[in-house]
Amino acid sequence: MLGLIQDRPLLISSQIEYAGLNHGDVEIVSRSIEGPIHRTNYRNVNLRAKKLAQALGRLGVDFGDRVGTLAWNGYRHLEIYFGVSGMGSVCHTINPRLFPEQIVYIANHAEDKVIFTDLTFIPLLEAIQDQLTETQCFVIMTDEAHMPETSLKNVHCYETLLEAEDGAYVWPDFDEKTASSLCYTSGTTGNPKGVLYAHRSTVLHSYCVCANDGLGVCNSDSILPVVPMFHANAWGIPYAAAMSGAKMVMPGAQMDGKSVYELMEQEGVTLSAGVPTVWLMLLGYVKENGLKFSTMRRTVIGGSAAPRSMIETFINDYGVNVVHAWGMTETSPIGTTGNLLKKHEDLPESEKIDIRLKQGRTVYGVELKIVDDEDNEMPRDGVAFGRLLVRGPWITSGYFKSEGGDVVDANGWFDTGDVGTLDKDGYMQITDRSKDVIKSGGEWISSIDVENEAIGCAGIVEAAVIAIPHPKWDERPLVIAIKEEGHPVTREDVLAHLKNTLAKWQLPDDVVFVDELPHTATGKLLKTKLREQFKDYKLPSA
C-alpha cells in the first residue's frame, strides 16, 4: 500500500526557484574575470538561469544533452549550474587544469554540444577546437564590451544570448532520477571516468549539506567556496546555499591568500570550503601580515587530509572551527563530516583535535562499512581496518557509458579504493589506499602508517612504503626514503627508529635510499611508478 502523498519530483530547479521567491534579495558576490566585484542576487540568478534555458533551447540543446563549462567560481557559472540542469540538460563541469588531451577526451566522451568558457580559457579552447568533434558552439562568459578577438568558430557572447530572452519560462517537471550534471574523475590509471549525478541525488545531498550535523549551511551564512565549481559540484554548496538563502561569495580566478582573505573580510564570510593547499596559502598570508578573521566561524577542509598543525592554527590561533570532510567525486561528494559530538564537549582541546583529525562521521544518508578480502564485515572498533565500501542515494552506481564496468557489488556497495577504520560513533579514518596496503600473511599493514613513522626518523626528508612480493608472507613492506643532505642516517637507523612504534610484523624488511620520489601533479606520491621501478627488487628476507 502506497502513502497518499503528493508525487512531487526532487528537482534542482526547485532550489533556485525557492531562492528567487523566498530570499530573492540575498546577494551573490563574485570577483569577475573582467576585473571588478560583481553583485547580483537570487532573484536575478533565477531569472537569468531561466533566460539561459531559453537561449540554450534556441541553440538546439535538448533534454539530456550535455553542456560543458570551463569556468571559475562566479555568478555566470552558478546560472549555468541551475539553467542547464533546470531545463533537463546535463551540466558537465570540466577541470581546466587537466592536460589539453584529457579535456579533448572528456568533452568528446561526454558529447558536449555547447561549451561555456570564461575569458581565461579561450586560448586553451582555440588550440583544441578542431579536435572537439561533438561541440557545435562555444559561449564566452562575458558581455559584448569584453568579447575578445578569437579564432574560435561558432562563438556566442553570454550576455548577448541572455538579452535576447524574456525569462518568461517555467521550470519543467520531469523524473527526479534524470541526469543533472557530469563530472569526470582523473584516476591514476586508465581514462577519466564520468560520474553522472541526478536531480534526486543532488537535492538529497543538499539536504545533508544543510543539516546541522552535515555542513550546517544556513540563511545566516555568507559562504565562500574556494573549492572550484569544476570539482564534484563544489561539494554541494551552490545548491545548499540557494535552498537555505546563504549569501554566496565567489573568488573567480584569484585564489591566492591575499585575494581570498580580502573577499572574506569585505563580504562578512562566515563559512568557507577548500582543499588544504588553499588554506596553507591563506594562513600564510594572514600570519605574515598579522591579520585575523573577523567574521569567519568555520571552514570545511576536504579533498585530502588536513595536517594537524593546520587544524590547530585555525582553531587555536584564529577561533575558526574546522570541519574535516571526506568524499569523492563518486560520492557527490559528502560521505563524512568531522563534527564533534555532545559527549566531546568537555574533552581537553588536544583530544578534540585528535577527533577532528579523523575524516569525520558518516552522515545520515550514507552507509559505510569496512570489509576484509573475503568481503566479511569488520568490527567498528576504531582499530580494525579494511576496504571501505559505501552505499546510499547519492553514491554512483557506475560510470558514464559503462566505463570501468560494474563498480558496485551484488548488494549495491561501491568500493572507494580506500582502506580505513570505523568506530562506534561513526567516525572514519582512512589508513591507506587499498592498492597501497601491504598484505602480509593475512594481516594488512598500512603503508601510510609506516611512512609517517619513517618520516619521524632523524635525517629522513621523505619516505614512501610499497609492498614487495615475498615467498612466505605474500608481501612485505619496503621503505624508499630520501636523506637530508649530508645526514649520515642508515638503513639500520631507520629500522631501529621504527621498532619504537611499530609491531614486529609491521616492520619493513628493507630500507633503500633514493634522490627523489615520483609525485602526481597535485603532489601526491605516485606509487604506481615506484612499484614499476622496484618490480624486480629482491628483499634480503626473501
Next chain:
Amino acid sequence: MLGLIQDRPLLISSQIEYAGLNHGDVEIVSRSIEGPIHRTNYRNVNLRAKKLAQALGRLGVDFGDRVGTLAWNGYRHLEIYFGVSGMGSVCHTINPRLFPEQIVYIANHAEDKVIFTDLTFIPLLEAIQDQLTETQCFVIMTDEAHMPETSLKNVHCYETLLEAEDGAYVWPDFDEKTASSLCYTSGTTGNPKGVLYAHRSTVLHSYCVCANDGLGVCNSDSILPVVPMFHANAWGIPYAAAMSGAKMVMPGAQMDGKSVYELMEQEGVTLSAGVPTVWLMLLGYVKENGLKFSTMRRTVIGGSAAPRSMIETFINDYGVNVVHAWGMTETSPIGTTGNLLKKHEDLPESEKIDIRLKQGRTVYGVELKIVDDEDNEMPRDGVAFGRLLVRGPWITSGYFKSEGGDVVDANGWFDTGDVGTLDKDGYMQITDRSKDVIKSGGEWISSIDVENEAIGCAGIVEAAVIAIPHPKWDERPLVIAIKEEGHPVTREDVLAHLKNTLAKWQLPDDVVFVDELPHTATGKLLKTKLREQFKDYKLPSA
C-alpha cells in the same frame, strides 16, 4: 537520460539503523507510565524495534497492515514508530483524547489489526472493545510485573512479546512510497479523515526538521517533545532525533508545568516543542517559583498561534529563542518555521518579535501560494490575503479510502482552508479560516482582524465575527459580543471604536450582544454553530 546513482529507497528504518550504528550510546529518557524514569539508548531502541517487528510478524501482521497505538510519549511508543513502519506496516497513532465513538470509528476505518496501549487507556479500550470489529488483539505496553487485570480479550504483554525474539532481523527494503503511518484529522464537520504518510515523505520531512533553517535538530540537542506522539508524527522530531543523534526526553503522561520543567532541568534539555497551552502551564510554574531555564536554548511553538506575550516572555525573561511553526496533519506537518533572517539581526527587539509573530517562513520543499476565488495567484507583498494553497513531497494528495474526495487541484495544490498573506521573504501570516472570511462586494474581510479590534473596545469580553448574507454586497460582517458584567457598552460604542482602525468597507453592519459564545473542546470559537444560530438574522442595512 537517467543519472547513474544508486537506487536506494528513503526508508524510515534507515534512520534508526543509522542511529544504532553511529550514536548507539545516546540516551532516550522517558517518564514511564509505571512510575520511574526509564533510560535506554538508540542501540537498544533499534534492537527492540527489530524484535517488535519479529513479534508482529508472529502475530500475523503483514506488510501494509495497520497497527494502532493509544500511547503517550515514551520509549516503547518510539520503538513502535520504528518497528511497525520499518517492517512495512502502517503505524496508526490514535488520539486518546477523542470521544470513544470517534476512536471506534477511526480504528475500524483504519482496520487496525493490533492496537498497542499504554496502561492509561485500558479502561477506554475495555469499554469499546466489542465495537472494534477489525482488531484481532491488544498489546499492553508494560512488563509482566505491571500487567493489570483486564477484561480485554486477546491481550499480550509488550515486554513478553519482545523477550521471545532474538532481534536478528534485517530491515527489509521496499518502495519508498510505501505507506508508513496514518493519522486522522478531526475536522469540525464530517467524519475524521486519515492522512497516510509514506516513508519517502517522512524521510524528506526529517531532513527539513534537521536543516538549520528548519528546526535545526542536531547531535548536540537534548529534545523534549511535549507535543504528543499521537499528533502528526509529533512534528517529525522522533525521526529527526534518530537521524541526527539528539538525545530524546519524553514526558509520558505528565505534561503539567512542574513535571515538564523538572525533566528539562534534569536532562539538560536544549530544545522543546509543543502547543501554546502547554507553554502557558510551564511558564506559569516557572514564574510562580522564581525559576529559570539553565539549558534550554529554543522552543518550537505550533498547533495554534502563539500570543505575543508568550514569545516575549520566553525571549526577554528567559533567553529562550522561540521558533513559531505552522503546519497541519495534512502537511506532515512542517510548512513554515519562524526563523529570523540575517538582515533582521540588527532590528530592535520589538520588531524581531513582530516577525516572530508571523507563522514563519516557507521551508524549502514546500511551495505556498495565495489565490483569490478564481484561483488567480495574489502578490507576495505581506498585505494581500487569499486562500493558502500548499504543494510538496510531504503534503497529502488525498485522504485514506478517498474520504472527502479530491483534495488537490489540477496542478497538485492542496487547499489548507486558511486565508493568509505571504511576503517577499517567504513569511506567511494566517489572517482567517477561508470559511470564516467575509466576502463583501469582491473584497475579503478577515473575521479575525475585526474580532481582535472589537475585543479592544472597553466593555467587550469576547467577540465573534461572522458573515451574514446581504442583497447588495453578498456578505457583510456581524459582531456577536459578550459584555463585561455591568458595563453599559452599546452597539454604537463598538462601531465608533472600530472606526478608529478599520476601513469603512470593513466596518461591521451590526453588533449584537449575547451571554455566551460556543467553543470547541480546545477552546476555539465554534463559528459553524454561530452561523447556524444566526442563519435567519437580517442586517439593518439589508
